[in-house]
Amino acid sequence: MDWSSPLLLSLRVSLCATALTGVVGIGGAWVIARTSLPGRRALELSATLPIVLPPTVLGYYLLVALGRNSPIGEAWESLFGQPLVFTWQGAVVAASVASLPYCLRTARAAISDVDVRYEQAARTMGLPEWRIALQVTLPLARRGVLAGLALAFARALGDFGTTLMVAGNIPGRTQTMPIAIYDAVQAGNDHRALYLSAVLSIVALSVLAAVTLLERRPA
Amino acid sequence: MTRSVTPARAAVALALALLAVAVTASALGVRSAPSVTASSGDEILVAGASDLQFAFEELGEAFTEATGDDVTFTFGSSGQLATQIVNGAPFHLFASANVGFVDEVIASGEGVASTKQTYAFGRIVVWSPKKRYGSLEALLDPKIRFIAIANPEHAPYGVAAQQALEDAGIYERVKSKLVYGENIADTLRLVKSGNADVGIVALSLAIVSGGRFWEIPPSRYEPLEQALVVTSTGQRGVVAQRFASFVMSEAGRRVMRRYGFFLPGERRGT
CATH class of the missing domain: 3.40.190.10 (Periplasmic binding protein-like II)
Incomplete structure (x- = not known):
């Protein structure tokens, strides 16, 4: 029974999605919490949409936005020679968008909680803003930021509806663990469904345990 | 100052580690994919109607044995598979449970019209x-x-x-x-x-x-005329056509008959 290829694919997709979401989410969180950029509230709201929208609706929007007839889809296809939809890269985009709000909101709350006086003190010592953000704000907010990343990873690992719409169900290419489980259930292959579910549960629990340990350890 | 730098470095290190793991997993995944299917031939992706699940899996194994080319199946409802193909899903052959969806795929430009064939009822x-x-x-x-x-x-x-x-x-x-x-x-x-x-x-x-x-x-009920069409050009298209011919061959028909399909040219009961 082949369980390693959906698992490896799931890990690859969710790790890449977490990396992508981490950069956009933490960056966005800092912009929203620490700058006076106009429209930053609207930005936060729109980044929260994936929590509210049903995954299939989100997937459908992404399919329209990234599909072969969309400007993004066309640009991608002319750059890389293949469509973005129905590839594992498409699955990464789907999982990233679905997990973005979890990372962004958690990180935003953590950054907002950092006492601005530390940052002001750093400013009086002449540190440039980007170093204040990286060396003062982020370290002080690290617990929340890490928790946000962990949530994003968990959400990406478990994503089903959005990924299915954007990347389809192709064994060995876009069939992530949740989709492989769905496929096994649909095909009436109960043993495989149970087995894959158990593997995914163990992986998810281990990741959660690892993150909890990491968080508890003093820096 | 130096004390506040340490956790920042830790965060950066963590981010780098995460990225490294992602890249490694990615490389592993890329490498593991071909090694799972240890054959020298080409690999084609076939989108098949769900009723074909058991018959086509048997046919796929026989085909791989005979030609060395691998076949990977995605089974689903014909309508959903057709929609995916029209939207750019990278399948090389579409075996529908209904000729109508094959025509839809051909009309969208994703199917090679000359390869359309009725393979079963x-x-x-x-x-x-x-x-x-x-x-x-x-x-x-x-x-x-x-x-x-x-x-x-x-x-x-x-x-x-x-x-x-x-x-x-x-x-x-x-x-x-x-x-x-x-x-x-x-x-x-x-x-x-x-x-x-x-x-x-x-x-x-x-x-x-x-x-x-x-x-x-x-x-x-109206005949469930099941048709297939090659949805790819180039080398994979050739292999897809080869698999289609295999389904239509005497060996293929024997398997399809065993799974209870009526075959073109020998349809009974209408």
């Missing part, structure tokens, strides 16, 4: 794990709470089931008891798991699933 049965229902009217049994059929919106077998119920004049009376499977394999699952009492499913799935079934006379 599907048959539907009333299936239940224990009790045998010997007619459509038997479905009026008040003890039946749910009757599973495939979703007629996008599954040809669901369309055929609905036509048969309408033809028997009982559609309106059983309508409130109908539950819809995503595709015909899912429909069978709904019954098999006990969540529906009885279902109208493909004979090709009923044959391997045990249980009791009764075939609905083919005169009660």
Whole structure:
């Protein structure tokens, strides 16, 4: 029974999605919490949409936005020679968008909680803003930021509806663990469904345990 | 100052580690994919209607043995697979449960019109794990709470089931008891798991699933003309065509017959 290829694919997709979401989410969180950029509230709201929208609706929007007839889809296809939809890269985009709000909101709350006086003190010592953000704000907010990343990873690992719409169900290419489980259930292959579910549960629990340990350890 | 730098470095290190793991997993995944299928030939992706699941898996193995080319299947409802292909899904062959979806794919420019072929005619049965229902009217049994059929919106077998119920004049009376499977394999699952009492499913799935079934006379629904089309050009398209020919070959027809399909040129019962 082949369980390693959906698992490896799931890990690859969710790790890449977490990396992508981490950069956009933490960056966005800092912009929203620490700058006076106009429209930053609207930005936060729109980044929260994936929590509210049903995954299939989100997937459908992404399919329209990234599909072969969309400007993004066309640009991608002319750059890389293949469509973005129905590839594992498409699955990464789907999982990233679905997990973005979890990372962004958690990180935003953590950054907002950092006492601005530390940052002001750093400013009086002449540190440039980007170093204040990286060396003062982020370290002080690290617990929340890490928790946000962990949530994003968990959400990406478990994503089903959005990924299915954007990347389809192709064994060995876009069939992530949740989709492989769905496929096994649909095909009436109960043993495989149970087995894959158990593997995914163990992986998810281990990741959660690892993150909890990491968080508890003093820096 | 130096003390505040340490956690920042830790955060950066963590981010880098995460990225490294992602890249490693990515490389592993890329490498593991071909090694899983240890053959020297090409690999083609086939989108197949759910009723083909068992027949095509057997055909796929025989094909790989004979040619060295690998076949990977994605099974689903024909309508959903057609939509995916039109939207750019990278399948090389589309084997539909209904010729209409093949025409749709060809019209969108994703299918090679000259490769369109009818490979089988599907048959539907009333299936239940224990009790045998010997007619459509038997479905009026008040003890039946749910009757599973495939979703007629996008599954040809669901369309055929609905036509048969309408033809028997009982559609309106059983309508409130109908539950819809995503595709015909899912429909069978709904019954098999006990969540529906009885279902109208493909004979090709009923044959391997045990249980009791009764075939609905083919005169009660429009023929389920199952057609296929190559959806790729180039080398993979050639291999896809080779697999299509294999399905149509005498060896392929023997397998299809065993799973209860009527074959073009030898259709009975209409």
